[in-house]
Amino acid sequence: MTKPHTVLEMTRIDAQNLHKKISANMAKAEKATWADVKSAQADAKALGSKMTTLAKDQADTVKSAIQTAVAKLEAAGQLVENKTCDAKDDVERANAAMLDSAHKAAQALSAAVAAARSKLAQAIAPKKVVS
Amino acid sequence: MNTYVAGVFSSEAKARAGLRKLWQLDEDGALTVHGAAIVHRDDMGHIHMSEQDSDVGMRTAIGVGIGALLGVFARPAGVTVGALTGAAVGAAADAVTQTRRAHAAEEGFFTLKHGQSAFVAEISEDWTAILDDALAPMGGTIYRRMNTASTNAAFGAHYYDSYLYPYEMLDPRI
Numbered sequence: 416m417t418k419p420h421t422v423l424e425m426t427r428i429d430a431q432n433l434h435k436k437i438s439a440n441m442a443k444a445e446k447a448t449w450a451d452v453k454s455a456q457a458d459a460k461a462l463g464s465k466m467t468t469l470a471k472d473q474a475d476t477v478k479s480a481i482q483t484a485v486a487k488l489e490a491a492g493q494l495v496e497n498k499t500c501d502a503k504d505d506v507e508r509a510n511a512a513m514l515d516s517a518h519k520a521a522q523a524l525s526a527a528v529a530a531a532r533s534k535l536a537q538a539i540a541p542k543k544v545v546s
Numbered sequence: 547m548n549t550y551v552a553g554v555f556s557s558e559a560k561a562r563a564g565l566r567k568l569w570q571l572d573e574d575g576a577l578t579v580h581g582a583a584i585v586h587r588d589d590m591g592h593i594h595m596s597e598q599d600s601d602v603g604m605r606t607a608i609g610v611g612i613g614a615l616l617g618v619f620a621r622p623a624g625v626t627v628g629a630l631t632g633a634a635v636g637a638a639a640d641a642v643t644q645t646r647r648a649h650a651a652e653e654g655f656f657t658l659k660h661g662q663s664a665f666v667a668e669i670s671e672d673w674t675a676i677l678d679d680a681l682a683p684m685g686g687t688i689y690r691r692m693n694t695a696s697t698n699a700a701f702g703a704h705y706y707d708s709y710l711y712p713y714e715m716l717d718p719r720i
Contacts (some may be wrong), residue, residue, distance in 0.1 A: 424575075431713040494703035496643040522580060529548075529578035529670035 423531055426465045427524035433458050434517040441510045445503055449496045451511045456492045459513060462520060463488040469527070477530050480523040487516035548580060548645060549671060550632055554664040555686040558586050558596075561663035566665060567680050569714040576676045581710025582667035587658040596715065597614035 420428070436458065440451040463485045470481040491512040497505050553564040561584055572579040647654040658664055671677060678688060 434712055518712060525578055525580045525712065526670075529580070532575055532578055533670065533672055540672075 421528075421531065423469060423524065423528055426462070427468060427521065427528050429458075429462050429465065430521040430524050431519060433462055434514065434521055437510055437514045437517055441507075441514065443492055447503075447506045447510065449502070449509075452494070452496075452506055452513065455510075455513050456494075459488045459492045459516065463492070466520065466524070469524075473527055474530060477527045479522070480526055484516065484519040484523040487519050490517040547667050550666070550691045551677070552611055552664045552666045552689045553582060553681055553686050554658060554662055554689070555684070558584065558663040560684060561586070561665050562688060564681055564684055565665040565667075565714065567684065568665060568669070568677070571676065571680060577669050577671040580668040580670070581712050582665055583710050583715065584663060584665055586663040587660055589660050591660055593658070602705055630708070666710070679685065 433455065435456050440447050440455060441448050444450070466485050466488075470478045470485070473481060491509070494509045494512060553561065553568070555561040555564055565582055565584060568579055568582060569575075571577050586594045586596070588594060669677075674690070679686060
């Protein structure tokens with residue numbers, strides 16, 4: 416059974432995919448380039464934008480986690496190439512920051528998804544009969 | 547409230563099948579997986595954690611942290627499902643190694659016997675029967691522990707980032 420995904424669930428999948436993409440970039444090691452970083456940064460920017468919109472409808476604790484993750488995504492997305500240092504180190508540093516931000520985003524979104532699912536589960540749970 | 551859950555199986559293949567089932571339940575919306583990983587105890591008693599070669603970020607703090615992770619499931623709060631009975635509760639993980647970098651790590655207590663594997667995960671579930679019923683046909687033993695401040699304190703500040711994947715990690719050998 417595959418159920419239709421909500422916008423929240425789809426955004427969570429985006430965060431998971433971003434994490435995979437950055438991990439793949441890191442796996443390239445010396446062959447990873449700043450172009451790879453910029454591609455991930457573009458995805459992170461889009462993800463951050465979606466999360467900002469979604470945060471508005473969340474409970475306070477979830478909202479706070481999402482906002483923190485968005486801030487990390489934005490910070491990692493603003494890293495720029497430092498041509499004065501070793502290119503490999505520069506890319507590695509940027510990828511590490513990106514991965515951390517993607518992980519935080521995935522965590523925050525899975526918490527939001529869990530809260531939404533729990534709310535739904537409680538709504539459809541059988542009620543006790545009061546005699 | 548989130549729950550840490552471990553599914554202990556007689557082989558790594560079964561543990562991976564259990565993990566696949568866990569993520570399928572997530573995809574179906576029956577529960578939510580926040581992060582998960584596979585651990586294996588070899589015939590020498592050493593604990594290995596499966597990882598993706600690519601995931602450098604996951605390896606950074608694995609040495610000390612894994613001992614705490616295994617320690618989370620130390621106490622016999624397990625529910626036996628299928629054929630296996632409660633396994634070696636309280637047995638000391640006498641050494642902890644990581645797949646490629648042999649870290650000396652804190653000793654932990656875990657329910658893995660030599661040769662067994664487990665998936666470990668942090669999940670949110672509204673009914674425990676959903677996971678128990680889904681895994682029952684596969685055999686194995688499920689352990690649960692509530693995610694509390696004191697539990698998490700054992701992991702350190704960055705425990706989650708270090709060894710639980712936020713999506714299904716494919717077998718690195720495939």
